Amino acid sequence: MAEEKTIAFDVESIREQFPTLSQQVYGKDLVYLDNGATSQKPKVVIDAIGHYYTLENSNIHRGVHFLSQQATEHYEHARKVIQQYINAPLEEEVLFTSGTTAGINLVAFSYGELLSEGDEIIISAMEHHSNIVPWQILCERKGCILKVIPMNEHGELMMDAYSNLLSHRTKLVAVTHISNTLGTINPVKEITRMAHEQGAVVLIDGAQSIQHMTVDVQELDCDFYAFSGHKVFGPTGVGILYGKKAILDKMPPYQGGGDMIEKVTFEKTTYNGLPHKFEAGTPNISGGIGLGVAFEFLSGLDMDEVEHYEKELATYAEKELLKLDGMRLIGTAKEKTSVVSFIVEGLHPFDIGTLLDKQGIAVRTGHHCTQPVMDFFKIPGTVRASFAFYNTMAEVDILVKGVERSINMLR
Amino acid sequence: MTLEEKQQEIVEEFAVFDDWMDKYEYIIELGKDLPLISDDKKTDDRLIEGCQSRVWLETDVVDGKMQFTADSDAIITKGIIGLLIQVMNNEDPKTIATADLHFIREIGLQEHLSPTRANGLLSMVQKMKLSALKAAAV
Ligand SMILES: Cc1ncc(COP(=O)(O)O)c(C=O)c1O
Numbered sequence: 001m002a003e004e005k006t007i008a009f010d011v012e013s014i015r016e017q018f019p020t021l022s023q024q025v026y027g028k029d030l031v032y033l034d035n036g037a038t039s040q041k042p043k044v045v046i047d048a049i050g051h052y053y054t055l056e057n058s059n060i061h062r063g064v065h066f067l068s069q070q071a072t073e074h075y076e077h078a079r080k081v082i083q084q085y086i087n088a089p090l091e092e093e094v095l096f097t098s099g100t101t102a103g104i105n106l107v108a109f110s111y112g113e114l115l116s117e118g119d120e121i122i123i124s125a126m127e128h129h130s131n132i133v134p135w136q137i138l139c140e141r142k143g144c145i146l147k148v149i150p151m152n153e154h155g156e157l158m159m160d161a162y163s164n165l166l167s168h169r170t171k172l173v174a175v176t177h178i179s180n181t182l183g184t185i186n187p188v189k190e191i192t193r194m195a196h197e198q199g200a201v202v203l204i205d206g207a208q209s210i211q212h213m214t215v216d217v218q219e220l221d222c223d224f225y226a227f228s229g230h231k232v233f234g235p236t237g238v239g240i241l242y243g244k245k246a247i248l249d250k251m252p253p254y255q256g257g258g259d260m261i262e263k264v265t266f267e268k269t270t271y272n273g274l275p276h277k278f279e280a281g282t283p284n285i286s287g288g289i290g291l292g293v294a295f296e297f298l299s300g301l302d303m304d305e306v307e308h309y310e311k312e313l314a315t316y317a318e319k320e321l322l323k324l325d326g327m328r329l330i331g332t333a334k335e336k337t338s339v340v341s342f343i344v345e346g347l348h349p350f351d352i353g354t355l356l357d358k359q360g361i362a363v364r365t366g367h368h369c370t371q372p373v374m375d376f377f378k379i380p381g382t383v384r385a386s387f388a389f390y391n392t393m394a395e396v397d398i399l400v401k402g403v404e405r406s407i408n409m410l411r
Numbered sequence: 412m413t414l415e416e417k418q419q420e421i422v423e424e425f426a427v428f429d430d431w432m433d434k435y436e437y438i439i440e441l442g443k444d445l446p447l448i449s450d451d452k453k454t455d456d457r458l459i460e461g462c463q464s465r466v467w468l469e470t471d472v473v474d475g476k477m478q479f480t481a482d483s484d485a486i487i488t489k490g491i492i493g494l495l496i497q498v499m500n501n502e503d504p505k506t507i508a509t510a511d512l513h514f515i516r517e518i519g520l521q522e523h524l525s526p527t528r529a530n531g532l533l534s535m536v537q538k539m540k541l542s543a544l545k546a547a548a549v
Contacts, residue, residue, distance in 0.1 A: 026431050348485035350463040351439075355487075358431040366463050380484065381463065409432075409439055410486055 009305050015390050017042045017297075028360025031395045031402075036180050036339055036386030037364050038230045039211060041294070045234060048293040052286045060285055061259055061276075075285055078292025079275070085295045086225065087216040088242050092274035095241045095248075096283050100207040101130040103226030103241030104174070106278060107203055108134035110251040111172065117143035119171040122195075124149040124157055124186070125376060126179040129369045131205045135174060149175070151376070155182035155331040163194060170200040177209035181368045181384065182331025183314065183339030185209075192222050201247060207231055211388065212310055212338050214303040217242050229287060234294035238287030241278075248274055255280040306389045310338045313387045313396060320400040324407060330382045341368075341382040344403075347410050349381045355406035356383070361399055414506055417498045418514035425518040434519070435487065442490030448482040459531040459538065464488045466531035470542040476501045477543055481535060491515075491523055491532060499539060507543035512536065 015021050020040045023030050032040060052074075058067035060075050083094045097103045115121075121135050121144050139146050147170075149162045157175075166173075173195040177188050192202040203224035209215060211232040217225050224247075229238040243251075253260055253271055257280035262270040271277050317340045321327050326345035343349060353365030366381040367374045374381060385399055412420070428434040448457070448467050459466040464485035471478040479496050483489045498514065499507055515524055524533050 348464060350485040351487045355432070355435060358435060380465075405432075409436055 009302070009309065009389075011309075011390065011392050014301075015392075017044070018390055019043055019046070021390060025360050025362075026358055031361040031398050033385040033387065033391065033395070033399060034362045034364050035211075035388040035391075036208060036231075036368070036384060038236070039233045039388055040390070041233055041235070041290075042297050044297055045290045045294050049235060049286045049290045052289050057286075059282055071285060071289075074292075075283075075288045078288045078295075081292045081295045081299075082240055085215075085299060086210075086240075086242060087218050089218060090245055093242055093245050093248065095243065095275045095278045096288050097226070097239045097241050098237055098284065099228040099230070099239035100128075100205060100226045101228075103224070103239055104131055104203065104205065105134045106241055106254045107174075107224050107226075107243070108138045110254045110278070111201065111247070112138040112142060112144075113252050114250065115142050115144055115171050118169065119144045120147055120165075120167070120169045121145070122147045122149060122162070122165055122170055122173045122175075122200075124175045125151045126155065126157070126182055126184060126186075126370065126373055127174075127176055128180055128205065128207065129371070131174055131176060132372070144171070145169075151184075153377075154333050155179065155184045155373075156333045156335075157184075157186055157191075159187070159190070162191065166194060166198045166200070168198055170195065170198050172201050172203065174203040174205065176205040176207070177215075178212065178337065178339075179331065179370075179373075180208045180339065180386075181341055181370045181373050181382065182333065183336040183341065183386075184331060184333040185335040185337060187335075188222065189220050192220060196221070208339075211298075213307045223247055229291040229294065232291075232294060233297060234291035235284075235287040238284045238291050240291075245274060248278070251278075253277050253280070257281040301389070307337065309389055310387050310391075313391055313393065314338055314340055316393060317385060317387075317396045317399065320396065321403065324400070324404055326407070330377055330379065338388075339384060339386045341384045343379055343382050344407055347407065349383045351410050352383050352403065352406045355409060356399075356402050359398075359402045359405070361402045363399075414498060414502050414510055418512070421494060421498065421514050422517045438490035438494075438520075439486050440490070441493040442483075442486040442488075445482070445489050445493045445496075446480065448480055453482070459534045464531060466492065466535050468535050468538055470539070472504070472546045475503065477504055477507050477539075477546065479539060483531070488523070488532060491520060492535070494520075495532075495536065495539075504543040504546035508540050508547055510540070 018040045056071050058071040060072040079094050083091050088094050125148055135146055147165045150158050175191055178185050188204050195202045201223040204222045206225050206227040210227040223244050225242040227240055230236040259276050260272050260280040262272050328343050330341040349365040353363055356363050364384045453467050457467045457469055464483050466483045469480045481492045515521055
């Protein structure tokens with residue numbers, strides 16, 4: 001039973017800081033288990049955005065006036081907070097983007113300019129569409145070749161196969177740190193080390209890892225690390241691309257416009273230095289400031305404790321769900337966390353998801369933007385419960401009861 | 412019964428449910444009762460690909476009236492299909508083409524017909540209307 005579980009930290013006091021969580025839907029207490037899609041926001045983040053628009057709103061990097069200077073300072077402060085959080089060596093290696101998708105596209109377009117026909121790019125079988133399609137577009141544009149690291153039926157990457165794919169032709173490896181569909185934690189440090197041996201650069205899709213564990217980009221030694229603000233308790237429409245300075249310096253600008261230039265004449269334009277070279281135009285200022293506050297909030301938590309607690313939630317959910325008749329977990333990797341994807345024999349995920357919704361339980365159903373993963377398991381989709389540190393064991397119990405009730409209604 | 416009367420009848424049927432789960436229980440039963448489209452007829456030209464659930468639709472005109480059979484791999488989608496067919500079958504093409512299916516909204520199922528839901532139902536209704544338009548034109 002849930003009561004017997006040791007709770008690693010005070011979940012209730014954490015929950016109080018997330019206003020969205022304490023509401024009812026369809027007359028039931030909301031049980032929010034769609035954190036893989038987006039996370040809820042702590043009050044400090046919501047307040048920071050409100051405060052910005054109420055008192056600080058101004059364009060940054062351009063004004064001589066008080067408000068502009070203040071907004072610039074706060075926006076740049078956010079960059080510093082995030083730099084420290086992910087342990088990036090330099091501030092200018094932390095680029096503001098609009099999200100993971102934007103970060104990956106930036107690399108695919110700009111680093112892609114340095115690639116030529118016959119160069120190989122390696123991704124994995126469990127990538128989100130946003131870490132597949134940009135590389136396909138690049139391959140189309142440049143005549144590069146896309147290779148895919150296969151996975152086994154547990155949803156674990158086959159490292160031997162990866163090793164065989166690598167060669168001096170490999171120029172870039174792009175893999176997800178944690179699979180949004182399977183919850184698999186990939187050995188990205190090892191993946192990076194092996195790629196570097198062949199002289200290839202490595203991009204890690206951190207959309208599902210930054211919110212669940214300590215991430216140290218120097219420790220991983222990856223060349224790029226991309227994530228979205230909205231999945232890490234920050235606002236939507238903002239994200240981060242970390243990139244090593246030496247590589248970013250070699251890359252041509254991605255988009256042209258204000259802020260990214262040093263000097264413009266009609267004959268010749270010279271570009272601004274990092275990070276501005278990759279930050280054309282007025283950015284999402286309130287988003288950046290809000291994201292900085294989200295990371296300050298996270299800094300107040302012990303991420304090792306968070307990781308441990310979330311793992312406990314997911315393990316408990318799996319154990320209880322497996323007691324239900326016809327239950328099949330999709331994604332049973334040894335190293336996994338926070339995501340529980342399942343199907344029930346003979347039932348459509350959409351039906352289960354709809355009935356869970358009406359019981360106040362928010363999950364996601366479908367292919368989760370990973371159609372190749374669905375094809376691999378030969379299923380139309382899964383029901384996915386994805387956890388955050390503000391979820392409770394009691395909520396897991398509600399989920400399991402809800403699934404059981406849904407199964408009984410549908411059978 | 413006119414199309415409007417059929418809609419009214421469903422609205423009244425649903426008025427007894429004050430709990431969402433009861434409502435869905437009923438929809439699921441409708442889904443289970445709906446005659447299936449046989450597997451060999453589930454061909455691509457009858458398929459309406461939704462993001463989540465798939466829907467197959469067959470259209471016929473018999474004695475000047477529209478006849479629909481439809482199926483889905485999801486039971487709730489099927490139940491709602493059952494309601495739509497109950498309302499739309501045996502009607503003149505013209506009536507179908509211009510029908511305002513307000514009962515869906517009134518019984519609280521509009522989310523299933525929203526463009527963001529992508530379960531194939533909205534496309535199905537559009538296809539039903541389109542085939543009615545075609546039938547009306549001949
Ligand atoms: C693993 C992974 N990569 C990339 C993305 C794309 O993130 P965004 O839509 O915020 O750019 C997601 C979001 O679902 C994800 O889970």
